Amino acid sequence: MTESRDQGAFRDPEAELLSDDGNLALLIRLLKLGSFINTPMKEGVCEPHDIAQTELKVVMALAGEGALAGHDLVNIMGMAPMNVSRAIAGLRERGLIESVEDRDNRRRKPVRLSAAGEEFYKTFGPELQKLSDEVLGTLSARERASLTRMVDKVNAAMAGWITSHHQDVKLGR
Template identity: 35%
Template sequence: MRPAASVDLQAEETEDFRLAGFLPYRLSVTTNRVSRVFAARYTREFGISIPEWRVMAVLGERAPISSNEACDATAMDKAKVSRALATLLHRGFVKKAPHPDDQRLLRLSLTAKGRKVYAAIVPRARQLEAELMSGLTASERGQLDRLLDKLQARVVDLEG
């Protein structure tokens, strides 16, 4: 049985909790909404999902990489990356090749068709970013970048 003081303290801590003000929730909601706005700009034309775009973006920037590296770079779970890769491979946007040092691993990269789609989407991504950032001053943009870097570093510390 829990002491009454413990129950009172717990009730006091939860009484003023507001999800709308909870930082992880706010970051998640903002990220999801931005992703949906961006997806609306490329999904109709290219028929790719948000996870598929994220994998393509990482491959466009860093290829060749393994699926594990794609998971790390996108911060998506293995199942979601695996499904995205399966679709991208099936549609001919991604190709796989054996790893030169470890035959158990595959190296993934964009095909010519995938690079063409990537090249078409990147300007849309930059445009959306510019639209989002247009509501901030140059100083605020710099501050936002610094704060996000600090939060990301802190999350890495907490994961470790």
């Protein structure tokens, strides 16, 4: 085994996947982007606002999608149910979310941002602006417009995948 590594036989699995020009290479790049954004969001947004990353993700999901139940958040964000439950409990304790009634399914327990939660969400603006300038500032206006269209298209495809694989998930908007 050591001999083959010394002779250059060691393989780089990521490089092999990225050598594909198709969807697989792009998916790997998106996954890497999703991983890389966590540290700047944690340091640039979560820490100044004293909010856990999981809680921030729930706040942003509720701000973007409207009322969602815990299992919706689990399926949308791909997080462990216990982590989502803890985030909901922490946000509820801080008065940032509130329960709403689902008239179609009384067992479903959706939550939404409270008025205080909406105001709290708005306070992220300066940090999000600074972070977006640092991360996306090298893009031209044309590149940003193009990337926006592509991201919207990919997000729509992901939402479609989630709802087709998890029929009980209700996306708000």
